[in-house]
Amino acid sequence: MKGPIGWFHRAKGPTATLKALGIGVPAEQNISVPIVAFLVEHPSVGLLLIDTGFHGSIADGPGAERSRNLGPVGRLMARDVSMRPEQTVAAQLRARGIDPADVAVIVMTHLHFDHASGLADFPGATVLVSEPEWQSARGRGGVLRGYSTTQLDPRLSYRTLDFSTAPARSSNASKSRGAFAQTLDVFGDGSVTLAFTPGHSRGHLSVILRLSSREALIAGDAIYTMATLRDGERPWRSEDAEAFEQSLSALQAYDREQPDALIVPGHDMEHWRGLEEHYS
Ligand SMILES: [Zn+2]
Numbered sequence: 001m002k003g004p005i006g007w008f009h010r011a012k013g014p015t016a017t018l019k020a021l022g023i024g025v026p027a028e029q030n031i032s033v034p035i036v037a038f039l040v041e042h043p044s045v046g047l048l049l050i051d052t053g054f055h056g057s058i059a060d061g062p063g064a065e066r067s068r069n070l071g072p073v074g075r076l077m078a079r080d081v082s083m084r085p086e087q088t089v090a091a092q093l094r095a096r097g098i099d100p101a102d103v104a105v106i107v108m109t110h111l112h113f114d115h116a117s118g119l120a121d122f123p124g125a126t127v128l129v130s131e132p133e134w135q136s137a138r139g140r141g142g143v144l145r146g147y148s149t150t151q152l153d154p155r156l157s158y159r160t161l162d163f164s165t166a167p168a169r170s171s172n173a174s175k176s177r178g179a180f181a182q183t184l185d186v187f188g189d190g191s192v193t194l195a196f197t198p199g200h201s202r203g204h205l206s207v208i209l210r211l212s213s214r215e216a217l218i219a220g221d222a223i224y225t226m227a228t229l230r231d232g233e234r235p236w237r238s239e240d241a242e243a244f245e246q247s248l249s250a251l252q253a254y255d256r257e258q259p260d261a262l263i264v265p266g267h268d269m270e271h272w273r274g275l276e277e278h279y280s
Pocket residue numbers: 110112146200201221
């Protein structure tokens with residue numbers, strides 16, 4: 001997807017908003033960003049997806065289904081997407097011999113229109129999403145916060161996660177882990193840990209994967225780019241700026257404490273191009 005650089009890295013001075021919205025910025029100066037999703041193959045639990053990318057109707061170009069999927073705001077923001085039909089997550093799975101129906105669990109970092117668009121291709125899946133994210137997407141004004149509720153296909157099952165650390169009533173209560181104050185161990189084996197990293201959106205979460213020799217942190221939009229993690233850049237806006245800074249501090253601490261970890265930001269084309277297709 002293309003967009004103004006000022007959206008991803010806030011410009012200095014009074015023109016920051018204009019630059020973020022691309023007003024007065026020539027289209028050829030817009031930058032390309034990837035829309036990312038990840039397949040996790042867990043040795044005993046099976047297939048898990050992290051985010052879902054854009055639905056096939058977005059590749060098809062202007063049309064009723066595309067408009068319906070993206071909603072009134074997403075439609076405007078995604079006006080400059082270049083995508084081929086074989087780039088949907090479902091098509092990419094099929095190309096690797098995986099039946100999309102075999103994906104039992106989808107973890108959503110958050111529910112913005114460029115992450116939840118492909119949910120409809122996994123009607124049998126159970127979706128894990130934080131409770132505040134679910135409320136924010138479905139609540140009043142959700143469309144202005146970047147959500148399209150038509151993407152939340154009712155055929156899927158949605159399980160909302162409570163990261164609050166208040167009196168632990170059950171064994172799967174949220175715990176602190178290293179830099180992160182609130183985490184949930186999805187399978188109870190330390191393999192997939194969800195870290196609550198709100199700010200970009202009200203209930204954003206990041207995913208820590210234990211690979212065979214190191215960890216991978218799927219940071220989502222808690223950092224659009226590595227420059228936000230390491231070079232002081234900030235996005236033009238966050239749903240909650242204070243929470244964003246707290247989450248960023250935790251991610252930065254993780255980066256220091258786990259120098260070998262693979263960290264993947266949400267929308268960084270240069271970093272994305274440097275990744276391998278497969279990590280084990
Ligand atoms: Zn987002």
